[in-house]
Amino acid sequence: MTIAYERLMKVQHFAGKNFGSILGLFGLIFWLVAVRDARYLDMGGYGLVSILGWTYFAGLVLVVVGFGIELMRTPLRSPNLLVLVLLLVLFLYGTAPAVEPVAELTDSFIHAGFIQYILQHGQALNGYDARFSWPGAFSMAAVLVAFAGKTNALGFLHWFPLFIELSYLAPLLVIARFSGVSRRAGWLGVALYYSANWIFQDYFSPQALNYLFFLVVIAVVLACWQPRRLKGSSPTPGFWSERIWQSRSLLTRSRLLGHDVESTWSNEQLIVILGLLGLIFIASSMSHQLTPYALILALGVCLVTRRLGRPELVVLIVVVAVGWLSLGASNYWVGHLSSIFGSAGQLSSTLSSNVTSRVSGGTSHLFVVAIRILMTGALFLLAGIGFLRRSTNSRALEALAGAPFLLVAAQSYGGEALLRVVLFGLPFTALLAASAILPRYSGQVRSILPRFRTGRFARLERPVLRIVAIVVVLGFAVATTIVRGGNDAYESFSSGELAAVNYVYNHVKPGQSIASANYYLPIGQRDVGTVYQIAPSPPATFKKLGTILLSKKPNFIILAKSEEAYGVQVVGYPADWQSSLASRFEDHGYTVAAKWRTATVLRLTS
């Protein structure tokens, strides 16, 4: 009896001590059930969330509550928090790959096609696509594919978002550790980053890899150099005069030469790190159009906020990025320089192409877009509160969160610049938002808002903060679940659609063409440069679309579920518009060559 009682007490003690982790474990079980029960083909207009049952959300609640409990524990246990963050990443970035039969997004397949071209020909195809002018990531992937003994990169596509998001975790933890926020706020910031990252740029792409480069560079810089204490004080005492005095040294020679920082790293370590950063700069400049410029801005603000000790790095990234643009990417800009510099300074048209043009489509699409805008606004609002509440030794976080906005003024980036701006600032915005809940009160740069005095309610402070942290992380995580998978009705693909595309590739001859009703098809992974693909921008009516496609006389036409969903939800075509279109094609010399439940292949026979 006594032994049984002692065991029971031990179990109870263990459960009490690891309650957060146990909740996470139960959350994982709920996730497995949710994934098992999800039926991909039942997906509706709201995308992924429409096939996730209550078990997914119950599991998510358990993981976030577990995280909140661990976050406010004393002492803070990093291994337990790490496990809970990993579970959160699995929920938000692993659910779609686990539920959907094929990798998401047409661009993933197009990138696989570029990689296969390099594998086969040993070089990029000049003049085919702008992305081939920055072939670094594709070439590296081709080496990896060959090293793995594969014939193409398709095997890497499906789980890539989860893999790359997990890769971001290490630099994010370093950034959180050395950014000047408290340890608790650092963990909360990392959780907020993952909870609020609805921007789907982690698919199989050069930008996903380059975002890792970006995070690694900033993590190394923040870990290597700390701000030196500001000397002296304002001659006239006062709240604002002290701040103005501190800000006056922003652009001093000493600051720009990197003398206002200190490092605990040895000279040998610094030399090695500078060399490695140089290599990353070269890799990034050769593989992505935007990331090197985001790095220029980020390193620039690190220099003026006393977090970078080597100004040579800023000049080096400018030289390497501009050098590649001028020499390596000349195939892209020769003859149409306006595509690079045409949108410089045209802020209103850039904002219009980045925001206004996206707020269109059917009810479900508008709902998803509205939540995206709201949650981004909410995160920036929280970050603003964090800026007002926290004390620090350097305002580097604020500068890093704001610097990417300068990119919008320079380039519209095909209507995606604002998305990328939010993404490049997200790690820092999330840490500032965490500081709104758990601000640090020590530092030479004092907080703007005074510290809350809880007085006789002091004992309630920790439970209240725990609840606030849970509610905020959960709110963002649920919203991200909805909006990240919000386009999955047309951005994800069924096995039938992939089989239809493979069927066409097996039958098409060099010089022939394949058409689809719009962009949303798992296509582009083969025959780059030898087979033409036709995917017109959707006109106002599907009848006009039929006329456009018939005028181009493609040898094959693929009509599929994802294309239909895009037409209905975003363009406003009537339901079942593809059946009408298929009948029209059959009247104009096309016959059904093959058919799956979610796709039909039409072939030109006369």
Next chain:
Amino acid sequence: MNTLMLSDVASLSTSVVFLALVGVVVLLSVRACCEVLQVNLTRLVVRLLDGSIVVMFITFLALVIVRFKIIG
């Protein structure tokens, strides 16, 4: 004839821009290594090095702009 001249200018500008790029990178590397390894350079040498970097960097940017204008 014009096309021939343009291709000559394009290939020449490639070499010149590349040389300027290498020049800046080498000067930056020397400066960074000297600072990190605390090599005692005289004030004159430091100023010459910094001045060379500034001049080379401006030259590089000017060459890039010229290249954009000529063949863009």
